[in-house]
Amino acid sequence: RNAVDSYRPVLHYTARDTWLNDPNGLVWYQGIYHLFYQNNPFGNVWGNMSWGHATSTDLLHWTEQPVAIACDDEEDIFSGSIVVDTENTSGFGTSTSPALVAIYTSAYKDGSLHEGTQAQSLAYSTDAGMSWTKYAHNPVLGRESAHFRDPKVFLYNAPGDSYWVMVAVEAQHQQVVLYRSSDLKAWTYLSSFGPANAGGGEWECPDLFPLPVAGQEDQTKWVLIVNINPGAVAGGSGGQYFIGDFDGVTFHPDADSIAPRDEVGGVDLERCLWLDWGRDYYAGVSFSNVPNGRCIMIGWMNNWDYANSLPTTPWRSGMSLARRVTLESHGEVARLVQHPILPVPLPAPDLEVVDFELASAEVTLPLVDATAAQLIEAEIMPGTSQTIRLELLPSLHGRAPAVLSYNVATSELCLDRREGGDTSFNETFGSIEVAPVPLEDGVLRLRIVIDHCSVEVFAQNGRVVLSDLIFPVAEADRCAVLSVEGGRAIARRLAVLTLR
Numbered sequence: 001r002n003a004v005d006s007y008r009p010v011l012h013y014t015a016r017d018t019w020l021n022d023p024n025g026l027v028w029y030q031g032i033y034h035l036f037y038q039n040n041p042f043g044n045v046w047g048n049m050s051w052g053h054a055t056s057t058d059l060l061h062w063t064e065q066p067v068a069i070a071c072d073d074e075e076d077i078f079s080g081s082i083v084v085d086t087e088n089t090s091g092f093g094t095s096t097s098p099a100l101v102a103i104y105t106s107a108y109k110d111g112s113l114h115e116g117t118q119a120q121s122l123a124y125s126t127d128a129g130m131s132w133t134k135y136a137h138n139p140v141l142g143r144e145s146a147h148f149r150d151p152k153v154f155l156y157n158a159p160g161d162s163y164w165v166m167v168a169v170e171a172q173h174q175q176v177v178l179y180r181s182s183d184l185k186a187w188t189y190l191s192s193f194g195p196a197n198a199g200g201g202e203w204e205c206p207d208l209f210p211l212p213v214a215g216q217e218d219q220t221k222w223v224l225i226v227n228i229n230p231g232a233v234a235g236g237s238g239g240q241y242f243i244g245d246f247d248g249v250t251f252h253p254d255a256d257s258i259a260p261r262d263e264v265g266g267v268d269l270e271r272c273l274w275l276d277w278g279r280d281y282y283a284g285v286s287f288s289n290v291p292n293g294r295c296i297m298i299g300w301m302n303n304w305d306y307a308n309s310l311p312t313t314p315w316r317s318g319m320s321l322a323r324r325v326t327l328e329s330h331g332e333v334a335r336l337v338q339h340p341i342l343p344v345p346l347p348a349p350d351l352e353v354v355d356f357e358l359a360s361a362e363v364t365l366p367l368v369d370a371t372a373a374q375l376i377e378a379e380i381m382p383g384t385s386q387t388i389r390l391e392l393l394p395s396l397h398g399r400a401p402a403v404l405s406y407n408v409a410t411s412e413l414c415l416d417r418r419e420g421g422d423t424s425f426n427e428t429f430g431s432i433e434v435a436p437v438p439l440e441d442g443v444l445r446l447r448i449v450i451d452h453c454s455v456e457v458f459a460q461n462g463r464v465v466l467s468d469l470i471f472p473v474a475e476a477d478r479c480a481v482l483s484v485e486g487g488r489a490i491a492r493r494l495a496v497l498t499l500r
């Protein structure tokens with residue numbers, strides 16, 4: 001860790017010395033998680049879009065691999081997904097050695113044959129994802145559209161019938177479009193979904209997957225992920241989702257997934273369903289082929305409002321922690337729950353207090369190793385207090401780069417990054433994010449992962465998530481300072497752990 005690189009996270013993936021954006025082609029294969037991603041192999045701003053590649057066995061230690069699919073004179077390689085073609089439907093592999101098939105967007109360059117359009121193309125790997133060949137007859141699916149992109153493909157199993165389903169977007173129409181295929185090459189239109197809920201920007205990077213509802217194992221719901229830029233709840237880019245059913249042709253959202261519209265057709269963004277209420281979780285999509293049907297997602301920890309100007313070098317931009325995603329029912333409705341994938345087992349806490357009364361005195365959580373990441377776990381009963389405040393990474397001089405506060409009266413959790421960090425590189429960066437977080441049995445539960453330039457807050461056991469980048473200017477001397485205002489609270493548990 002040197003001064004130039006002091007913002008580089010230790011638990012989050014960053015490319016060594018280049019730019020990245022969306023995670024692409026997330027797939028587990030033969031014991032390895034593959035993270036492909038939008039990458040500029042030649043610089044640290046957006047451009048020359050190609051698929052970079054990294055591999056991991058635990059979603060925490062990543063090895064950067066050579067560029068997997070490179071742009072050329074004809075096309076940029078935009079976002080997409082990968083499937084394991086176990087039955088060799090594409091003929092790219094053999095029945096004993098299946099191919100991995102990438103379905104990506106060809107963003108055609110000026111002067112190329114398909115200039116001005118975006119269409120879906122294939123590339124395949126017969127060496128477990130390490131080298132890739134573009135299909136000779138690309139593209140395989142176009143709509144004469146300049147904004148048709150981000151295909152996510154999965155195998156749909158119906159009784160006696162299974163076929164590939166693609167969800168992609170007509171970005172400027174706020175529409176998800178669905179197609180089916182038996183060989184990944186010939187595609188037939190199925191249906192469209194949208195506009196619905198947040199529609200104040202382009203729809204991008206969709207995903208569609210089934211999940212069992214926890215505690216009701218006979219019930220499965222379908223989750224449609226729709227990323228949007230701009231127009232997300234915290235401003236700029238973000239990810240919304242819908243819960244519903246998929247009959248093999250059409251996605252039918254549950255009525256409670258659809259936010260009401262006012263007289264002039266406006267939608268209250270707070271009534272939409274959000275993967276994350278912060279500024280920096282975008283293009284979140286799920287892994288294919290994970291054993292036991294587990295759902296794991298990764299998002300890009302950035303926001304198109306300021307993505308290209310983050311004050312880091314030589315790399316720019318990183319991924320979120322991988323998140324295990326499940327569905328829980330809340331009364332009548334099902335909602336997503338997200339848990340960060342962290343080192344197993346977790347280390348012993350550096351400090352842990354239980355059943356501790358919080359009044360006027362501050363509680364300090366130590367920063368044992370500033371080169372590591374930190375995990376704060378808090379379980380607080382607000383009691384008579386009005387506000388619970390956690391200053392994150394405070395230094396002796398000046399304001400903390402992030403202040404998390406909970407307003408007991410309004411049940412709002414706020415993350416304020418306006419002071420104490422570098423916000424100078426973009427006028428929209430200094431911001432305060434707000435998420436509704438009702439107490440549960442009178443308790444506020446927080447898990448906060450701090451990793452150099454990022455804060456990810458998982459509230460109420462992952463029912464609400466809020467993620468923001470931060471760029472501290474002063475060296476922190478504590479991990480956090482907790483205080484309460486207006487009364488007394490009880491810390492049922494408060495702990496800080498060093499994650500190396």
Ligand code: FRU
Pocket residue numbers: 021022038049078079105149150204205283
């Ligand atoms: C989302 C996105 C995608 C596109 C890619 C290009 O961040 O705009 O829609 O495929 O990035 O890099």
